[in-house]
Amino acid sequence: MTAARDDGQAHPIDALIEPMDASLARAVEPLQVAAILESEGLNDKIARERYGHTDVFSLAETAFSRVAAKAVPPVPDAPLRRARPTAQILHGLLYGLPAALLPAASGLVGTQWLMPGLVFTTGIGWVLGSSAAQIAYTLMGRGCPRSAGRVLRTGLVIGVGCAALTATGLALGMGAPVALVALCVTQIAFQISSGILLFYRREAWLAAMMMPAVLAGIGYIGVADRFVGLLTVCLGVICVAAVVGAAMLLTLATPDKGEQPAAEPPLRTLLRANLRGLPPAFLYSLLTALFLLQAEARYVLDRSDIAIAGAGLVLGMGVLEYRAHVFDDDARAAIRRVSYPAEFTSHGRWLLAKGVLACLGTLSVLSALPLAFLHATGRLSDASVVMAAAHVVVGTAYFVAFLLANQGKVRHLCAAQALALAVHPGARPLLSGAPPVLADVLLFLVAGLVFFLILLVPMAVSLRDVQRYR
Known part of the structure; x- marks a missing residue:
């Protein structure tokens, strides 16, 4: 049945989509609706003059919302788990x-x-x-x-x-x-x-x-x-x-x-x-690579002990990914158990603390392995121990970064990573003369702590928005 306007006539958009109901019902997002509309000959000019929308994409979003409103999606018995230990x-x-x-x-x-x-x-x-x-x-x-x-x-x-x-x-x-x-x-x-x-x-x-x-x-x-x-x-x-x-x-x-591939735009x-989301994602990847690689690159030739000390983070990256998925799974499951947003916020803080402690503990154990190797070969130094500790802190910060990235807060991540780079290597010239190795890796540890603490702020705020975890 077609929705009616106050004057008793069918709404123009409903009249537009009714003949295409079968095709539009299979669409899972507005872009697919836009592709279908364009295949029917609609362009931006028609969208503006006939339907009052700025372009086909705006018209597709409205059409998609109307089609979706007619469908009642099935409610799963339990949320799909993404963690694969x-x-x-x-x-x-x-x-x-x-x-x-x-x-x-x-x-x-x-x-x-x-x-x-x-x-x-x-x-x-x-x-x-x-x-x-x-x-x-x-x-x-x-x-x-x-x-x-x-x-x-x-x-x-x-x-x-x-x-x-x-x-x-x-x-x-x-x-x-x-x-x-x-x-x-x-x-x-x-x-x-x-x-x-x-x-x-x-x-x-x-x-x-x-x-x-x-x-x-x-x-x-x-x-x-x-x-x-x-x-x-x-x-x-x-x-x-x-x-x-x-x-x-x-x-x-x-x-x-036997399966018919769905048409793609x-x-x-x-x-x-999705152009708006591409530059921030690229910039964050660039800043992350620069932050980690610049800290180790200067030592790969003459101080291999310091470069080796960061190996625990490489071994633990999978753990960080797994813990991020566990957090998301547990957060979605918690929504089904609590009655009020305040309950979810309180439980979410506990889940966040548990994930942070798990990452700190795991990375500490993994970082102890290269330090044990350096000790056995007689190359263990204070600087290598500090570098290993810095990678533990930075790795735990990236656990929080994974959670924020899953919520689309890439711009927050870019800002936090840029501030960490302002500390190291940005503050390196402030050290008197050529900075000694120990002072440099201590500065990197401080940068990691700054990065971690900055990320905790938007993460704590996001726990108040229950809708993000549905």
Whole structure:
């Protein structure tokens, strides 16, 4: 039945959507409605002159709300849980698998070239991979899996190209060996491709495909022969190529036979509709990579003990992701049990405190492992202990950052990360002369504390808004 206006005539928008009810009923968000309207010949001019909307997207939002109002969605018995303990906790370890190949690779190109090249390419891969994943998650949530796959493929291609240019510049401009180009390209290809496999929840695939290279890398440490090192690196390249191939296939995957793929709006239309959210996400990824990498990059050659001290955070990144999902799951479950917003706020503070303590404890244990290694090799120092503590604090801050990112507060994250950068390295010139190593890592620890405390403010405020956790 068509809604009527006060004059007894059908509302123009209801008259518009009634013939398309069957198509519009399958739409899960306004962009799909906009695509259907455009396919029927509607444009911005018609939307303005006939329906009083500024453009087709505005008209689609109104049409979508009217269609959605007619449908009564089923209420699930329990909220869907997103936390996957084993798989998510292992994410940090999976990302770190190529580290087993570094001894063999450094024997071929030299640590003085390998480490700077890897720092640059890690930063590039971090920014491009996380930005592409952020866009892809948004597109998947809006029912556009093919567009999400295309974004991930594009990020991989751009990342490999940037790594090739960076390594080539080092080789031509600074006399680095040509092999560095191949190694940097391989490293960033693994970094972005492994992220794609984790995006599609193929952790087991990643572990299985990289295991031969990991075992060969461990074996090389006991042999330390140049020819064996070359074979180990070649095997690593083959394994990474398999990871890249699997990632590409996943992004190209189509629905099972018998399933009719839903029509998706053009990718440019999707990106244009989400353009406002893209620059903040990219900027936050850039600031995050800069904050962590600049703190360690200056020590990778002459103070490897300090660089090694931060390894606990890499191993614990999966734990942070898992705890963030646990918080969201528990928060949604709590909404079904409480009667008043104040009850949820109180319970949410307890959940936040529990998550923070869990991350602090886990990262402390994981950070103790590289410190124990440094102690056993006689390289433990006060600076390395402080650097490990700083990474524990920064990692716990990123747990809170994950929660805020899930709520779309990326601009808050950019501001907080920029303030942390203002402390380190921003305040480094204020130290008298060339800052000693211990003073520099202490400043990084202070920056981590500032970052953590700043993030707690918007997180505490968000707990009062129950609607965000439904």
